Amino acid sequence: MTKLTEATLPATGKNIYHLAISADDLADNIIVVGDPERVPKAAAVVLDQTKPIFRHDHRGLVTMTGYTPNGVRMSIVTTGMGTGSTEIIINEILALKCIDIETRTVKNTPKKPLNIIRVGTSGAVQETTELGTSIITKYAIGLDNTGMYYDVALTNPFGIELEKIADSEINKAIPEGRRFKGRLHPYVSIPNKCVVDALIEASKKDNLLYKVGITASAAGFFACQGRFVFEENHPTIENLDSVLTHIGVDGIKVENFEMEIAAIAQITQNFAWVRAGCICMAVANRRLNTFAKPEKSSIEPTMKVAADALEILDKL
Ligand code: R1P
Ligand code: URA
Numbered sequence: 001m002t003k004l005t006e007a008t009l010p011a012t013g014k015n016i017y018h019l020a021i022s023a024d025d026l027a028d029n030i031i032v033v034g035d036p037e038r039v040p041k042a043a044a045v046v047l048d049q050t051k052p053i054f055r056h057d058h059r060g061l062v063t064m065t066g067y068t069p070n071g072v073r074m075s076i077v078t079t080g081m082g083t084g085s086t087e088i089i090i091n092e093i094l095a096l097k098c099i100d101i102e103t104r105t106v107k108n109t110p111k112k113p114l115n116i117i118r119v120g121t122s123g124a125v126q127e128t129t130e131l132g133t134s135i136i137t138k139y140a141i142g143l144d145n146t147g148m149y150y151d152v153a154l155t156n157p158f159g160i161e162l163e164k165i166a167d168s169e170i171n172k173a174i175p176e177g178r179r180f181k182g183r184l185h186p187y188v189s190i191p192n193k194c195v196v197d198a199l200i201e202a203s204k205k206d207n208l209l210y211k212v213g214i215t216a217s218a219a220g221f222f223a224c225q226g227r228f229v230f231e232e233n234h235p236t237i238e239n240l241d242s243v244l245t246h247i248g249v250d251g252i253k254v255e256n257f258e259m260e261i262a263a264i265a266q267i268t269q270n271f272a273w274v275r276a277g278c279i280c281m282a283v284a285n286r287r288l289n290t291f292a293k294p295e296k297s298s299i300e301p302t303m304k305v306a307a308d309a310l311e312i313l314d315k316l
Contacts (some may be wrong), residue, residue: 020058051126195277213255217262
């Protein structure tokens with residue numbers, strides 16, 4: 001590991017720099033969400049309101065920690081939108097668990113596993129996906145490049161195959177003669193299998209409308225997800241959403257677009273004591289050009305499933 005200094009691991013006393021919380025403020029079961037306003041909403045659904053709840057806000061990053069009604073300690077933490085911000089938060093969470101922040105010394109490997117589930121919104125890319133369906137990520141395709149700064153070996157044969165297919169399809173979709181032809185290289189990362197299984201089990205138990213599939217983590221929201229582009233610009237790939245529709249492996253297809261899980265899985269997948277995964281509700285169907293009305297797009301049932309899955313993981 002790079003030598004830890006004030007510059008390489010900024011902190012104030014026991015508090016890590018961006019989240020501005022200490023190790024004591026964070027549970028071993030964590031829900032991460034993009035939107036800071038979703039943190040108190042999630043806390044209202046998953047945390048026991050009769051027990052003390054910790055809350056801290058810094059730079060728009062909200063952390064809340066309390067206990068579920070079944071007595072499991074759980075935190076909800078904002079990642080912000082996109083893999084850039086998410087990279088900071090995931091590393092700060094890991095650091096709080098395995099580094100003494102005050103002295104910047106690496107502690108022994110945590111005895112208790114750290115469970116992280118991202119709960120977010122997403123855009124479905126398969127025509128048949130009903131708005132409101134929650135998609136559990138089995139494989140992630142990173143269309144960002146944050147994950148590419150983490151040189152993690154990809155050994156899963158389906159993952160290797162998927163990375164080849166995605167690279168070839170994405171580059172085929174860039175017209176000849178364009179500046180970035182041959183220069184966009186997606187990477188594949190793999191969420192923890194125990195998290196996928198726990199999310200499936202909890203979805204079944206709670207009767208959640210769900211699918212298991214491949215999630216594409218985009219580098220942005222507009223051109224980066226095949227949405228409109230101003231005339232002053234040209235999209236590098238026209239209809240990126242429909243290019244992804246046909247990409248699949250292991251009997252599953254790309255199901256949805258969001259902006260964080262590829263980096264979360266890439267950063268965490270080599271840790272024996274960390275299990276991370278993702279469930280995102282479809283608020284848009286990009287094939288049908290539909291968008292969920294707020295009253296029909298409550299993420300609460302998905303949030304509840306994530307909390308139930310964390311309780312399953314906590315017992316493993
Ligand atoms: C874009 O609107 C944001 O929504 C999705 C994307 O990943 C991105 O962060 O997730 P959240 O609902 O968690 O913010
Ligand atoms: N978040 C995304 O990143 N894309 C969508 O289409 C919806 C939510």
